[in-house]
Amino acid sequence: MIDGRRRRYLLATLILALLLFNAPLAIVADRLGEGGYLPLYLFLGWTLVIVLAFLVMQWRAKA
Amino acid sequence: MFSPWLIVAAAAAYLGLLFVIASFGDRRAREGRQLIDNPLIYTLSMAVYCTSWTFYGSVGLASQAGIAFLPTYLGPTLAALLFPFVLHKILRIAKTYSITSIADFLAARYGKSSALGGIATLVAMIAGIPYIALQLKALSASANVMLGLGDGAGILPFGIDSGFVIAIVMAVFAILFGTRHIDATETHQGMVLAIAFESIVKLTTFIAVGIFVTFFLYDGFDSIIQATRAAGHGDLLLMPEGWNYFDWFLMILLAGSVVFVLPRQFQVAVIENVDERHIRTATWAFPTYLLLINIFVIPIALAGRLGGIADGDLIVLFLPLQAAAPWLALVVFIGGLSAATAMIIVSTVALSTMISNDVVMPVLLRVEALQLTRRRHLSRLVMTIRRTSILLLLVLAYIFFQAVGAGYGLVGIGLIAFAAVAQLVPALVLGIFWRDANLVGALAGLTAGIAVWGLTLIVPALAKTGVIDPAILMDGLFGSPLLRPEALFGLDGLQPVSHALFWSITANLLLLVGGSLLFQQDNLQRLQALLFVNIFEREGTTRIWRGDTRVAELHELLLRFIGREQAEHVLATDAYRRGHRLAMEERADADFVQLVERHVARAIGAATARAMVASVVRGEVIGPDDILEILDEASQVIEYSHQLEERSRALEQAGAELKQINERLRELDRMKDDFLATVSHELRTPLTSIRSFSEILIDNPDLELEERKEFLGIVVRESERLTRLINNVLDLSKIESGSMDWHVRDVDLVAVIDEAMAATRGLASELGATLERGPVPDQPALVRGDHDRLVQVAVNLLGNAFKFVPAKGGIARIGVTRDGADWVVGVEDNGPGVSLQYRDAIFEKFHQASESLKDRPKGTGLGLTICQQIVSHFGGRIWVEDAPLGGACFRFRLPALPAAQTRAAAE
Numbered sequence: 001m002i003d004g005r006r007r008r009y010l011l012a013t014l015i016l017a018l019l020l021f022n023a024p025l026a027i028v029a030d031r032l033g034e035g036g037y038l039p040l041y042l043f044l045g046w047t048l049v050i051v052l053a054f055l056v057m058q059w060r061a062k063a
Numbered sequence: 064m065f066s067p068w069l070i071v072a073a074a075a076a077y078l079g080l081l082f083v084i085a086s087f088g089d090r091r092a093r094e095g096r097q098l099i100d101n102p103l104i105y106t107l108s109m110a111v112y113c114t115s116w117t118f119y120g121s122v123g124l125a126s127q128a129g130i131a132f133l134p135t136y137l138g139p140t141l142a143a144l145l146f147p148f149v150l151h152k153i154l155r156i157a158k159t160y161s162i163t164s165i166a167d168f169l170a171a172r173y174g175k176s177s178a179l180g181g182i183a184t185l186v187a188m189i190a191g192i193p194y195i196a197l198q199l200k201a202l203s204a205s206a207n208v209m210l211g212l213g214d215g216a217g218i219l220p221f222g223i224d225s226g227f228v229i230a231i232v233m234a235v236f237a238i239l240f241g242t243r244h245i246d247a248t249e250t251h252q253g254m255v256l257a258i259a260f261e262s263i264v265k266l267t268t269f270i271a272v273g274i275f276v277t278f279f280l281y282d283g284f285d286s287i288i289q290a291t292r293a294a295g296h297g298d299l300l301l302m303p304e305g306w307n308y309f310d311w312f313l314m315i316l317l318a319g320s321v322v323f324v325l326p327r328q329f330q331v332a333v334i335e336n337v338d339e340r341h342i343r344t345a346t347w348a349f350p351t352y353l354l355l356i357n358i359f360v361i362p363i364a365l366a367g368r369l370g371g372i373a374d375g376d377l378i379v380l381f382l383p384l385q386a387a388a389p390w391l392a393l394v395v396f397i398g399g400l401s402a403a404t405a406m407i408i409v410s411t412v413a414l415s416t417m418i419s420n421d422v423v424m425p426v427l428l429r430v431e432a433l434q435l436t437r438r439r440h441l442s443r444l445v446m447t448i449r450r451t452s453i454l455l456l457l458v459l460a461y462i463f464f465q466a467v468g469a470g471y472g473l474v475g476i477g478l479i480a481f482a483a484v485a486q487l488v489p490a491l492v493l494g495i496f497w498r499d500a501n502l503v504g505a506l507a508g509l510t511a512g513i514a515v516w517g518l519t520l521i522v523p524a525l526a527k528t529g530v531i532d533p534a535i536l537m538d539g540l541f542g543s544p545l546l547r548p549e550a551l552f553g554l555d556g557l558q559p560v561s562h563a564l565f566w567s568i569t570a571n572l573l574l575l576v577g578g579s580l581l582f583q584q585d586n587l588q589r590l591q592a593l594l595f596v597n598i599f600e601r602e603g604t605t606r607i608w609r610g611d612t613r614v615a616e617l618h619e620l621l622l623r624f625i626g627r628e629q630a631e632h633v634l635a636t637d638a639y640r641r642g643h644r645l646a647m648e649e650r651a652d653a654d655f656v657q658l659v660e661r662h663v664a665r666a667i668g669a670a671t672a673r674a675m676v677a678s679v680v681r682g683e684v685i686g687p688d689d690i691l692e693i694l695d696e697a698s699q700v701i702e703y704s705h706q707l708e709e710r711s712r713a714l715e716q717a718g719a720e721l722k723q724i725n726e727r728l729r730e731l732d733r734m735k736d737d738f739l740a741t742v743s744h745e746l747r748t749p750l751t752s753i754r755s756f757s758e759i760l761i762d763n764p765d766l767e768l769e770e771r772k773e774f775l776g777i778v779v780r781e782s783e784r785l786t787r788l789i790n791n792v793l794d795l796s797k798i799e800s801g802s803m804d805w806h807v808r809d810v811d812l813v814a815v816i817d818e819a820m821a822a823t824r825g826l827a828s829e830l831g832a833t834l835e836r837g838p839v840p841d842q843p844a845l846v847r848g849d850h851d852r853l854v855q856v857a858v859n860l861l862g863n864a865f866k867f868v869p870a871k872g873g874i875a876r877i878g879v880t881r882d883g884a885d886w887v888v889g890v891e892d893n894g895p896g897v898s899l900q901y902r903d904a905i906f907e908k909f910h911q912a913s914e915s916l917k918d919r920p921k922g923t924g925l926g927l928t929i930c931q932q933i934v935s936h937f938g939g940r941i942w943v944e945d946a947p948l949g950g951a952c953f954r955f956r957l958p959a960l961p962a963a964q965t966r967a968a969a970e
Contacts (some may be wrong), residue, residue, distance in 0.1 A: 001147055001340065002147050002343065007147065010346070011144075013144055014141060014144040014145065017140065017141055017144065022311065022315070023308035023311070026302075026308065026311070027308065036288065036300035036301065037300075038300060038301060039129075039130050039133075042137070043354070046137065046140060046354050047354065049140060049350070050354060053143070053346055053350065057343050057344070057346050058347070
């Protein structure tokens, strides 16, 4: 359904998402400043992952 | 506040609208236009994942534990990135083998096992009933608030409980929506369209209340956050208290994995899918939906907490009521209704199919006394079982809600259900990627997983409510401290659900893998494993059948299970495919038997369908053993075929090489003919001149002395040319035949070029050209070779140069330089040069005679060929390039003798 390159990019996005949503990166966000930035960080990371997934799945290969 | 009748009317109107949408979708489908054949509708239908749990429960949880609600949505986001890998494969398998549910899928994969199908159904029911209860609880609580009955148990007039009424209404609704067709693989197009519409409703209503709270009750996100911090609730913005990142990770894993096995998700994502390409869009659009519906969860939850709303699950409803916005509250109520109804409809349809196909029908068909295998029509029975199952599920959910629901929040119930249904994940995922996963492993894993789930989640719940002795929590099962339900094997510090998930999935996986490694698959399992794991390699199934079963008997089977209309459709499909209609008395072939089994499977599941078809057929049925044997033979044939292909490729290659050689031989033959023709021509030309002028001299004795001298001069020159040509031909012939007498010794190339210059200086002055000595080394340029032959090469090249230099100002230069381990002699001129295309060809015999030059200079056309042969003989190479003087530069290189030898020679 999707070509090899898209598969690789999608797996890379998955790994990035796993890193973004879990420790240790989430711990860093949790302790940023006075604290309280974890929800903002998670929602921004979530948006980034969706944008990447969109680009991987929908970009048109050059003819 | 609205009148209760208005609330009831609004809810009824909404449900009525759903019916209209569903009917519209079904009507269009009958007309051949599939409205659900759209990736966005497919994605919206997948959003049935977001239920009352999301709509009410997430806010409730967020008001108590901040971001603890998020893993439930981050997990599916990660899972969505695996859709093209996992869901695509599941989808292809399900469509190829007419799978009707997740239980049917597992049963079919593990050897069409009724036992596994039954256990998977029970697990799905164990998970599904609390989940449906959760929806009833949310619906009941929100309805009670809207009807002014308080948020406790709502008692309607005549002492009727509102929750019971809702359960019955939902049952009727689900029956009307989901059990109109007997074919369980047939898409419920109207239902899916309605579910997609509900997804839009719940999203827009939730966002509406989010905007109202965030921007009308407060001045934006920052305002709520500041107020939260000021009120001392800043901890809600951090990792929840009592959670660690392992809990967090496990919760994400749990939510991500169940997306593939929740019965309702399997129903919409697999069974109802009409085009597998829709997965591409769902991969990013489904997470987008989850993100959008969660954006306002935290602001609403914080606002509810700040507003002092006690029941977190109803914050989303109370906030508009507190703010005197009853219309918004009504909108929220409808949004919550849509979230709950969508889940209840799809879940009950999916579960009823599983109950009917994987539990009830297999049992009933085995009861001889019922003689079901002989009954003429079973389609009505199947339909009745499904409808009864839906009713039963809702009644059980209502009982669960009454008995247990009050003690748990919405999310609490949901997570327990998630952990149960997650037990299906290992068998599913390993089943489609690992051929050796077998039935023993799957049964053991599933049983162990659900047992550990019960011990770690249900036992503590029962102990805490006093149903069983609470001492078990401290003493452990069988009095063993290692088996304490909340700290199994001493593992504590985790959230109850993560603790349960960790141990249950570990046990499940260990037994699945261990059982698969220790026990053998039977042949049917091997076959099914092969077909499932290699679905993309083995399109279509094996069509193997030997028997004397008549079409009429299989037609009878179709009539019994799918009714006359559908049976007729099957026959028509078969007739269309094969080009003629099978007669009833004809013998059924493999294709027809498979077609019948597939259609019966759609009604009663793969395992039961197999049993039913087997009960009808007579004669020699090819069993799994034979199929595997044939597959093995086929594999051997494929192997031979590969070998033949390889040999064929080798032969092709050899043929191509032979063709090349043949071409070369033809070329050589042509060259030989050309050579002979050219030599003859070259010999004849001077001979003709000699003869003509000799005859003139004989015939005219009175010729003047001057004329006589001139004619004799021509005779002499032509004789010399003839001699040169013959010498060249002889030289070439000797070299090529290997009979040349070489006098090999150490040769100084500087001496060679001096000698060549001396030999050609006369020619140069005759032509008015300049002969220059190019760069030469201070020491001898020693090579191994034949001095005279190398002089011949240098003379030849210089002679060649003089042939092409301009009439005035012609220059030829010869020199020798060192290049690495070689000496290179260069002869350059300022003539027209040699164009690139002829730089190889000029070394061929008589080449100049054929192509390269219009004004052919005088020569034998063998000089360069001889030069090349001589240089090659001494391990060198000759070539031509552009000269700095502007003309051609012929160079030849020969391996230099070692330095010591060179020094010795110099001394």
